[in-house]
Amino acid sequence: MAVGAGILRVPKEAKKGEIVKVQMVITHPMEPGTRKDPQTGQIIPAYHLTKLEVLFNDKTVSVVDMGGGVSANPFIGLTLKVDESGIVKIAYEDNKGGKWEKTAEIRVV
Amino acid sequence: LSMDPVSALAKLRAEDLMSFKSLGNVTLVFTTDMHAHLKPLYFSEPVNLVPPKGLEGLPGYVAGRDFLRMYKIAPNTLEAYFDSCVNFPELARKFGKMGGGEHITWIIKSIVNERGRDKVLVLDGGDTWVTTAIGLFTDGKAVVDWMNYTGYDLMVGHWDFTLGKEKFLQRLKELKAEFISQNVVDADFGDLIFKPYSIREVGGVKLGIIGNSFPFTPIANPREFVEGWSFGVREEQMQKFVNELREKHKVDAVILLSHDGLPLDIALAKKVRGIDIIISGHTHDVTPRPYFVGNTMIVIAGSHGKYVGRLDLDIRNGKIRNYRFKLIPVASNLLPADKGAKELIEKWYKPYEKKLSEEIGVAEVLLYKRDTFFSTFDRLVGMAIADYFHGVDIVTSPGYRWGTTVLPGQKITVDDVYDFTAITYPNVYLMKRTGEQLKAVWEDVADNVFNPDPFYQQGGDMSRLYNVEYEIEIGAKQGQRIKRAWIKGKELDPKKEYTVAVYGGPTPPPETLLPDVKPIPVYDIVIDYIRKKRHIYVDPTPNVKVLDAKYVSPLEGFGKGMIRRKA
Amino acid sequence: TFAPGLLKQSFGASKLDEELQKRLGVSLSQIKESPEVKLQAPTIAESGANVPVSVESDIPVDKVDSVWIFVDNNPVPWITDIKLSPMNGRVYFATRIKMGQTSNVRAILKMKDGSYLMATKEVKVTVGGCG
Numbered sequence: 001m002a003v004g005a006g007i008l009r010v011p012k013e014a015k016k017g018e019i020v021k022v023q024m025v026i027t028h029p030m031e032p033g034t035r036k037d038p039q040t041g042q043i044i045p046a047y048h049l050t051k052l053e054v055l056f057n058d059k060t061v062s063v064v065d066m067g068g069g070v071s072a073n074p075f076i077g078l079t080l081k082v083d084e085s086g087i088v089k090i091a092y093e094d095n096k097g098g099k100w101e102k103t104a105e106i107r108v109v
Numbered sequence: 110l111s112m113d114p115v116s117a118l119a120k121l122r123a124e125d126l127m128s129f130k131s132l133g134n135v136t137l138v139f140t141t142d143m144h145a146h147l148k149p150l151y152f153s154e155p156v157n158l159v160p161p162k163g164l165e166g167l168p169g170y171v172a173g174r175d176f177l178r179m180y181k182i183a184p185n186t187l188e189a190y191f192d193s194c195v196n197f198p199e200l201a202r203k204f205g206k207m208g209g210g211e212h213i214t215w216i217i218k219s220i221v222n223e224r225g226r227d228k229v230l231v232l233d234g235g236d237t238w239v240t241t242a243i244g245l246f247t248d249g250k251a252v253v254d255w256m257n258y259t260g261y262d263l264m265v266g267h268w269d270f271t272l273g274k275e276k277f278l279q280r281l282k283e284l285k286a287e288f289i290s291q292n293v294v295d296a297d298f299g300d301l302i303f304k305p306y307s308i309r310e311v312g313g314v315k316l317g318i319i320g321n322s323f324p325f326t327p328i329a330n331p332r333e334f335v336e337g338w339s340f341g342v343r344e345e346q347m348q349k350f351v352n353e354l355r356e357k358h359k360v361d362a363v364i365l366l367s368h369d370g371l372p373l374d375i376a377l378a379k380k381v382r383g384i385d386i387i388i389s390g391h392t393h394d395v396t397p398r399p400y401f402v403g404n405t406m407i408v409i410a411g412s413h414g415k416y417v418g419r420l421d422l423d424i425r426n427g428k429i430r431n432y433r434f435k436l437i438p439v440a441s442n443l444l445p446a447d448k449g450a451k452e453l454i455e456k457w458y459k460p461y462e463k464k465l466s467e468e469i470g471v472a473e474v475l476l477y478k479r480d481t482f483f484s485t486f487d488r489l490v491g492m493a494i495a496d497y498f499h500g501v502d503i504v505t506s507p508g509y510r511w512g513t514t515v516l517p518g519q520k521i522t523v524d525d526v527y528d529f530t531a532i533t534y535p536n537v538y539l540m541k542r543t544g545e546q547l548k549a550v551w552e553d554v555a556d557n558v559f560n561p562d563p564f565y566q567q568g569g570d571m572s573r574l575y576n577v578e579y580e581i582e583i584g585a586k587q588g589q590r591i592k593r594a595w596i597k598g599k600e601l602d603p604k605k606e607y608t609v610a611v612y613g614g615p616t617p618p619p620e621t622l623l624p625d626v627k628p629i630p631v632y633d634i635v636i637d638y639i640r641k642k643r644h645i646y647v648d649p650t651p652n653v654k655v656l657d658a659k660y661v662s663p664l665e666g667f668g669k670g671m672i673r674r675k676a
Numbered sequence: 677t678f679a680p681g682l683l684k685q686s687f688g689a690s691k692l693d694e695e696l697q698k699r700l701g702v703s704l705s706q707i708k709e710s711p712e713v714k715l716q717a718p719t720i721a722e723s724g725a726n727v728p729v730s731v732e733s734d735i736p737v738d739k740v741d742s743v744w745i746f747v748d749n750n751p752v753p754w755i756t757d758i759k760l761s762p763m764n765g766r767v768y769f770a771t772r773i774k775m776g777q778t779s780n781v782r783a784i785l786k787m788k789d790g791s792y793l794m795a796t797k798e799v800k801v802t803v804g805g806c807g
């Protein structure tokens with residue numbers, strides 16, 4: 001998958017007031033900038049996500065800061081209290097100016 | 110080979126082995142770690158089970174004469190023969206081979222007949238489908254077929270996964286028993302791959318059986334086989350399932366069917382509340398009596414098909430009121446065979462019979478595998494590999510706990526060699542390693558064996574190092590246990606590069622391998638070597654000195670009979 | 677001779693202290709170990725490149741500012757942090773981290789009252805053993 005591609009996983013439906021899991025996996029090499037290429041011996045330049053914001057109906061739920069210590073193809077899991085139907089959005093960026101977004105919907109039943 | 114099963118037969122009968130005063134309304138029948146031994150074999154318990162600091166005297170760390178003393182077993186009895194190494198060569202001639210699918214089936218069916226099918230649950234603890242020729246050549250199918258015929262209900266796994274995901278899942282489809290594991294999850298989102306537990310009505314009560322497969326499968330064996338799955342002990346999640354079974358499903362008893370290993374399960378029983386019974390596996394230990402942690406009963410039924418565990422329980426209104434337990438020794442000379450199972454096993458062997466029964470040499474010394482540090486078979490592998498790749502400095506052989514035992518004077522067959530080496534990733538690789546790197550790896554393995562906390566162990570024995578002698582302090586800190594080491598008589602030099610032959614571990618990264626060396630399966634090397642030498646003698650003196658614990662030599666453990674007397 | 681493991685230990689500790697000062701403005705000795713912080717991580721990592729960790733707590737989420745994850749013996753001990761809000765509903769954070777060698781992993785809750793609570797677990801990174 002292309003760098004920046006993401007899978008955002010939330011339950012389609014929730015009861016009002018229910019606390020649900022929001023999970024995501026993002027395709028990214030997460031190079032810390034300290035690793036050497038085993039073949040060439042050259043330092044591999046830093047290339048990793050720096051920030052990821054989680055919003056619900058455009059209100060900020062959480063902000064994650066990260067560096068090259070997070071595994072390649074980062075996984076992030078957190079919780080969200082669902083008080084109304086709406087859109088979960090994740091917005092994330094890397095140290096080379098890449099910016100991406102991804103959304104998913106939750107309906108209160 | 111002189112065999113006198115008759116004198117033994119005269120004293121013991123099948124009824125004596127099976128004798129059991131049935132009790133209560135539930136019978137659990139279980140085997141574990143058969144390692145695809147559908148045919149009877151010799152298998153000696155280890156001379157040593159050297160304990161990490163603080164775990165001395167616990168089940169799983171007592172062997173040989175100490176074991177007989179701990180369980181008050183009279184020497185030279187059938188029980189002593191099954192449970193210890195003491196006088197193994199002589200007793201083997203007296204009592205004959207152990208295990209074998211047709212006898213296990215006979216035992217299980219006899220118990221089912223006696224109790225009634227609705228009162229019995231038949232369980233298997235894994236390490237069942239592979240690591241013999243028949244397991245390897247049929248990708249485990251022969252064993253699955255036998256399990257289906259015998260009537261197993263539930264199973265967990267470990268080496269079984271080394272078939273690779275695709276074949277493994279195919280076998281599960283064919284298996285009539287249910288595979289349960291709460292500790293195997295999708296590596297991304299943590300979703301369960303298998304059913305975590307099974308609820309069974311047995312003898313009029315509800316049993317909740319939780320499964321744990323080997324927690325360290327992707328570390329102890331190549332990760333490729335289970336790519337995308339994550340294991341681990343997952344004790345927090347296990348606690349959730351125990352509570353769910355009790356509160357939501359109102360079961361009368363909670364049973365853990367586990368391949369964690371006995372020391373880890375003993376530690377686990379202190380962390381997870383509310384498990385009534387743990388049926389353990391992986392470390393191949395033998396518990397003639399249950400071990401209790403608080404109210405949790407822990408048992409384990411040995412390995413290689415040597416035992417069938419029988420646990421009768423009186424369970425009423427959510428309480429275990431009474432129990433009776435026995436490990437039935439599968440003494441193949443003294444027990445009838447189930448006709449159908451015998452035919453089924455013969456059918457599976459037929460295409461390979463000729464190849465496998467070929468006699469390629471004769472053992473001049475007892476060949477065995479299991480011990481904390483050293484075995485004659487591993488030294489033989491070292492000799493064979495060093496002979497094949499001229500000029501290697503070191504051969505390392507994995508500390509698996511499975512194999513077979515070949516008696517002094519016994520002919521060695523191709524099947525025997527596979528019994529020791531039949532893995533799905535058999536290649537021997539050559540690599541260059543500095544003394545420093547080697548020591549780091551050995552320290553790593555030593556910590557997996559001797560960490561005082563079983564949650565940080567992996568339940569195997571120490572890697573076998575050929576052309577290496579070393580001194581080890583078990584109780585030293587992580588990274589500081591190996592005090593001195595010599596390669597071919599010269600002190601290990603941290604800066605020097607050594608050529609090392611390895612097999613049976615995680616697949617080495619390509620950049621570490623010597624170029625232009627064709628990988629070759631370990632069993633081919635060993636078979637050719639035995640053919641060439643015919644008479645196989647291996648010096649039984651260990652290459653390891655343990656500085657701070659008792660370490661019994663094989664000659665002391667097995668007795669002088671381990672070396673063949675010259676005619 | 678071989679470098680004793682002890683050196684690594686102390687090196688890890690001072691490195692961590694530097695990092696804590698830089699990121700949180702406190703030193704390790706000022707942070708309380710608390711059973712209220714529950715850190716889940718494997719005892720033995722399946723791969724040092726990929727160690728799943730999760731942090732949770734029953735402390736009400738509106739008392740917590742953020743959750744931080746550090747690894748003592750990594751070249752850069754700080755791994756990640758997450759700012760929480762009442763919309764999270766509870767204190768929970770899960771991710772996967774890299775570990776170069778066996779080390780303590782620490783989960784630190786930065787509380788809104790300026791205090792810190794911590795859970796620590798040792799994760800072993802190994803080349804593997806034997807089946």
Ligand SMILES: [Mn+2]
Nearest residue numbers: 142236391511
């Ligand atoms: Mn086993």
Ligand SMILES: [Mn+2]
Nearest residue numbers: 236267268391
């Ligand atoms: Mn096993």
